[in-house]
Amino acid sequence: MLIRIDADSQRPLFEQVAASVRADILTGALGPGDRLPSAREVADALDINLHTVLHAYQQLRDERLVDLRRGRGATVAASAAPLVDLAKEVADLVARAGELGVSAETLAAIVTSAVPIDRRPEERP
Template sequence: MLIRIDSDSPAAIFDQVAASVRSDIVAGRLSAGDRLPPAREVAAALDINVHTVLRAYQQLRDEGLLDLRRGRGAVVSASAAPLADLAGDIHRLVARAAALGVSPTTLASIVKETTP
């Protein structure tokens, strides 16, 4: 697992960390039961504050993608498994939207509004 951040990006660093982990789940590089590196290790490797990594992990927990347990750390939850199954559908939707000239921001808004 390789967490990527872009210091020139306008996105908050914790959002970038969360997006990187989410991307690894969707791509199947992380699956249910896999442990993420401790927040301190990630923070040291990326030269960022440990609380930034913890905030990203908490965001993913709130989304149902991680389980955070004292002593066990961050573990990909079983409810994350369907994301990898959706990867092909997501890629086709994004490609179709791009072909129709729909921006990623508009597509994300439509998906959010369509959520039951």
């Protein structure tokens, strides 16, 4: 597993680490039960702060993509399994929208409007 970051990016490092792991899950490179490198190993390899990696792993845990267990490290959660198929379906939807000439903004609005109101993050108390 190769976690990639861009030190010149405006995007926070923890988000880049999380996005790299998330991408590997969505492509199927990582599957349920696969162990992630320890936060210390990632921090040392990327020359970033340990807490930055822990923040990324916690974000992935909050998204239910990773299980964190004290003493056992981080593993890809079983709930991540259907996301590979979902990612393929989304790619097909994006391709279909492109064929129809639908802009990315319009497609995003359509998807957002399909999310039940009680699940929209901006409307949670």
